[in-house]
Amino acid sequence: MPTPSRTSLDAITAAGGDILDTRGLPGLTMQAVAQAVGVKPPSLYKHVADRDALVGLVADAAATDLATHLARRGGVAGLAGRGELAGLARSLRAWATAHPERFRLVFSGHGSPEVAAAAGAPLLKAARDLVGPADKLSAARLLTAWATGFISMELAGAFQLGGNVDAAFEYGIGRLTAALHEG
Amino acid sequence: MPTPSRTSLDAITAAGGDILDTRGLPGLTMQAVAQAVGVKPPSLYKHVADRDALVGLVADAAATDLATHLARRGGVAGLAGRGELAGLARSLRAWATAHPERFRLVFSGHGSPEVAAAAGAPLLKAARDLVGPADKLSAARLLTAWATGFISMELAGAFQLGGNVDAAFEYGIGRLTAALHEG
DNA sequence: ACCTGAACACCGTTCAAGT
DNA sequence: ACCTGAACACCGTTCAAGT
Numbered sequence: 283m284p285t286p287s288r289t290s291l292d293a294i295t296a297a298g299g300d301i302l303d304t305r306g307l308p309g310l311t312m313q314a315v316a317q318a319v320g321v322k323p324p325s326l327y328k329h330v331a332d333r334d335a336l337v338g339l340v341a342d343a344a345a346t347d348l349a350t351h352l353a354r355r356g357g358v359a360g361l362a363g364r365g366e367l368a369g370l371a372r373s374l375r376a377w378a379t380a381h382p383e384r385f386r387l388v389f390s391g392h393g394s395p396e397v398a399a400a401a402g403a404p405l406l407k408a409a410r411d412l413v414g415p416a417d418k419l420s421a422a423r424l425l426t427a428w429a430t431g432f433i434s435m436e437l438a439g440a441f442q443l444g445g446n447v448d449a450a451f452e453y454g455i456g457r458l459t460a461a462l463h464e465g
Numbered sequence: 466m467p468t469p470s471r472t473s474l475d476a477i478t479a480a481g482g483d484i485l486d487t488r489g490l491p492g493l494t495m496q497a498v499a500q501a502v503g504v505k506p507p508s509l510y511k512h513v514a515d516r517d518a519l520v521g522l523v524a525d526a527a528a529t530d531l532a533t534h535l536a537r538r539g540g541v542a543g544l545a546g547r548g549e550l551a552g553l554a555r556s557l558r559a560w561a562t563a564h565p566e567r568f569r570l571v572f573s574g575h576g577s578p579e580v581a582a583a584a585g586a587p588l589l590k591a592a593r594d595l596v597g598p599a600d601k602l603s604a605a606r607l608l609t610a611w612a613t614g615f616i617s618m619e620l621a622g623a624f625q626l627g628g629n630v631d632a633a634f635e636y637g638i639g640r641l642t643a644a645l646h647e648g
Numbered sequence: 649a650c651c652t653g654a655a656c657a658c659c660g661t662t663c664a665a666g667t
Numbered sequence: 668a669c670c671t672g673a674a675c676a677c678c679g680t681t682c683a684a685g686t
Contacts, residue, residue, distance in 0.1 A: 285650045285686070312679060324680075325651050333679065391621030399625060419628045420636040423618075424611065427637065431614020432606070438574030442582060445602045453603040454610065461644030468667070468669045495660060507661075508670050516660065 289319040291329050291339070298340040302383045310337065334392075341393030344384035349401035351377050366408040367462070368455045371429045375451065378433045386437065389430050402426060412462050421462050428454055472502040474512050474522070481523040485566045493520065517575075524576030527567035532584035534560050549591040550645070551638045554612045558634065561616045569620065572613050585609060595645050604645050611637055 297318035302310050312333055316323040330336045355373040378385035388398065405426060410418040432451060441447050480501035485493050495516055499506040513519045538556040561568035571581065588609060593601035615634060624630050 287650065289650095311677090313677080321650095322652055323678090324653085324682085327680075328650060389617070389621065389623070391623065395622065395625040398623060417636070419626060420633045423615070423624070423633050424637045424640060427614035427618060428607065428611040429614070431612070431617065432610035434572065434614065434617070435606075435610055438572065439578065440572070440574065440581060441606070442578040443602060450603045450606050453600070454607045457607060457644040458640075460647075461640040464643075470669065472669095494658090496658080504669095505671055506659090507663085507672085510661075511669060 287329075289321050289325070289329070293319050294326065294329055294336065295339045295343050298336055299343060299384070302340055302387065303381065306383055307337070307387065310340070312336070337387070337392050338394065341387045341390070342397040344381070345388045345393050345397045345401045347381075347384070348374075348377055348388060349403070352401065352404045367405075367412060367425055367459055370405055370408055371425060371451075371455055374429050375433055378437065382437050385433065389434070409462070412459075424462070425458055428458060470512075472504050472508070472512070476502050477509065477512055477519065478522045478526050481519055482526055482567070485523055485570065486564065489566055490520070490570065493523070495519070520570070520575050521577065524570045524573070525580040527564070528571045528576050528580045528584045530564075530567070531557075531560055531571060532586070535584065535587045550588075550595060550608060550642055553588055553591055554608060554634075554638055557612050558616055561620065565620050568616065572617070592645070595642075607645070608641055611641060 294315060297315050298310060301314050301318060305314070312323045312326055315336065316326050326336070330339070352370055352373055355369060387393070388401070402422065406418060406422045409422040409425065413421045432454060435441060436447060441450070477498060480498050481493060484497050484501060488497070495506045495509055498519065499509055509519070513522070535553055535556055538552060570576070571584070585605065589601060589605045592605040592608065596604045615637060618624060619630060624633070
């Protein structure tokens with residue numbers, strides 16, 4: 283007699299995201315997720331291959347959330363060129379500050395490359411407006427690498443030497459957008 | 466009757482580094498390290514508080530290794546200003562490529578902030594030569610954030626969109642050093 | 649067709665007992 | 668003073684048995 287699923291991939295993914303936020307990646311265990319969706323751990327294997335696959339699902343969901351966050355911000359501002367890139371960088375940092383564990387997971391390589399690439403689309407578009415199609419990929423990578431590196435170091439507590447971290451972020455935005463604008 | 470230690474912190478740290486290289490951070494277990502130094506797992510707790518502390522030791526050893534690698538390269542080249550920063554960035558990437566797991570660990574926040582800061586000293590010096598003392602901290606952070614972000618994405622396989630990754634790295638060096646030089 | 653209990657291998661950690 | 672065996676809690680995963 284076929285029994286309807288007592289849980290679902292969506293429920294599992296959502297519960298995984300909540301657990302990631304509150305207990306970090308080490309706390310994202312099969313047991314914790316199973317309990318959150320009201321099922322015993324072995325049942326999860328009917329929906330997911332193993333823990334790695336579950337972590338990948340949570341990573342992809344976070345990347346998609348980030349993508350819509352970036353796309354919305356870009357649309358609202360409607361600025362072209364230099365200001366658009368700056369806005370995207372600030373928007374990325376704001377999202378990372380609100381969801382530090384999700385940010386770390388998105389850029390850790392646990393998700394699918396396709397989903398991660400989709401999240402970078404707004405950046406690619408803004409980069410093309412600034413430097414033209416020939417250099418847009420390199421320019422987008424320059425800004426993405428800097429922003430994710432800066433935010434990762436900030437989240438890891440690597441900015442112990444003092445100084446204003448907000449100011450350092452704005453300094454980077456200013457120098458980078460100026461450097462790209464000239465090219 | 467006092468018994469001389471059958472192992473040591475140095476041996477434990479060195480074995481931890483080897484295991485990290487070959488089996489990654491998940492493979493860096495108390496059991497694996499104990500076996501490598503010829504001891505049973507409970508004995509490690511006479512030398513180390515817990516696994517987190519052991520991981521921290523390995524991270525600090527890696528950061529120190531990176532620091533000497535960067536300092537040596539800087540000394541050999543002997544270039545001032547713009548070329549020095551570019552050389553340091555390439556040197557960082559070369560070290561990361563040779564020891565990807567150690568690189569990831571160094572910038573993951575598991576080590577002590579003091580040791581990590583010491584590794585950044587050559588960069589701080591090169592930045593001061595280029596932009597002056599007022600902006601040296603922001604400038605060093607700009608280059609460090611970009612380089613670590615770029616390399617992290619490269620190691621995570623985030624550069625799926627094609628294009629020449631080496632060329633993108635050189636593009637970043639060129640734009641960044643130019644932007645800092647003008648300031 | 650999905651869920652469960654029981655089981656196994658593995659891991660971190662504690663502690664009393666050895667030398 | 669350091670090392671060990673035994674033990675405990677926890678985790679991922681498999682599988683036969685339930686409904």
